[in-house]
Amino acid sequence: MRRTKIVATLGPATDAPETLTKVLQYVDVVRINFSHGDPEEHQARVEAVRKTATEIGRFVAVLGDLQGPKIRVARFANGPIDLAMGDKFTLNMTLDRNAGDQRQVGVDYPELADDVEPGDILLLDDGRLQLKVDEIAKPEVRCTVTVGGKLSNNKGINKQGGGLSAAALTDKDKKDLKTAIALKMDYLAVSFPRTGDDMREARALLGEEGKEIGLIAKVERAESVANQELMDDMILSCEGVMVARGDLGVEIGDAQLIGVQKKLIQRARSLNKVVITATQMMESMISSPLPTRAEVFDVANAVLDGTDAVMLSAETAVGQFPLETVQAMDRLCRGAEQERVAQQSNHRIHENFGHINEAVALSAMYAANHLDGVKAIICMTRTGLTPLLMSRIRSGMPIYAFSSQPLTQHRVALYRGVTTVPFSTSSTSPEAIQNAVNELKKRGAVKEGDNVIVTRGDQSGTHTMTIVRI
Structure with a gap:
């Protein structure tokens, strides 16, 4: 998996x-x-x-x-231009959007002239071109090209070090x-x-x-x-x-x-x-x-x-x-x-926990990682919080989020190592736990002789961990 x-x-x-x-x-x-x-x-x-x-x-x-707020240059009248190191080039806040040329181009962000000062470095087209600001003469920002290249329509503008106020x-x-x-x-x-x-x-x-x-x-x-x-x-x-x-x-x-x-x-x-x-x-x-x-x-x-x-x-x-x-x-x-470092964790090992569900979730993960024979974790969950907490620990152990809530079933799709299993969690009786284990057996995830860790709780949160031998 x-x-x-x-x-x-x-x-x-x-x-x-x-x-x-x-x-x-x-x-x-x-x-x-x-x-x-x-x-x-x-x-x-x-x-x-x-x-x-x-x-x-x-x-x-x-x-x-x-x-x-992607800040971009406007368009060039005659297609892309080539800028060489040392060229003078102006970013003009009021220039017609389609009137860019070898000397200047419009910008779709009028506040640029307020956000920069002489000496700032502006990066165009994901940093492929660089301009050094020489002078602010509103509505113009006059620059010298320090890294040249081809500049075409609608390329992005960033300021080195950040600071644009958009x-x-x-x-x-x-x-x-x-x-x-x-x-x-x-x-x-x-x-x-x-x-x-x-x-x-x-x-x-x-x-x-x-x-x-x-x-x-x-x-x-x-x-x-x-x-x-x-x-x-x-x-x-x-x-x-x-x-x-x-x-x-x-x-x-x-x-x-x-x-x-x-x-x-x-x-x-x-x-x-x-x-x-x-x-x-x-x-x-x-x-x-x-x-x-x-x-x-x-x-x-x-x-x-x-x-x-x-x-x-x-x-x-x-x-x-x-x-x-x-x-x-x-x-x-x-x-x-498969690398061992991807399965080892010191996550919060020296910290106290503020909530019971945290303690249960992380205890289950450490038990799973250190107890021989554990092949899976079943987390009976309504909100998805407990499998999220479990997934913060590096491990090779599969975590199965058993939930009846459509929101949770999809939300946990982003959590590392967590797989959704549709399942009614209205009951956490021994029979319900056995049904959950049987579901994993049916999927081929576990077999006779394996240990499975099951966590469950109620409206107040997860508070119980059980180890089931199949």
């Missing part, structure tokens, strides 16, 4: 019913990218996923991803948020949040109708990882985080990104939140049926760091080999999980 979950972005490459059916055999969460398409397209894809997943007997969660939630995002509620999405990712307050604003906007949607903070701004206090505030403000390495890497630099990724994964797990590692994980497979060796090790390192999920973007949305890509991701995750 693969423990690390796979998130795949849907798009034209997965729209064919036969392709979608094959891809969903490997995918745990599908991503709907609100940067592309309209509500009708999103609805059609979500409905197709839910219908197909039911037909093949899998629980697949749906993650919506808001576009956020609000995390745009008017478009607020409309898309309503679409996410209408489609009953399981998770919603917020792009470019600066602090936990942006995530708390998103939660408030979801309101009562969207209270069951799990929020994911896409960590993309330098400000959000400036220190551990800010990082922890971001993590604690939502249900999980995404290490969005594209814009984050541009703002903090490649060298810093390595340690930040590892720390984000570690802190999210310590704070009992889920974490997704994203961006360019299998980028070459957009046009190649095999990953590069660098991509193999990138995926493996994220798995060994303890990420809950690895994410595919253009590789599955518009790539030529969506099925081969998810198959390769599945293969690499399984390979990395």
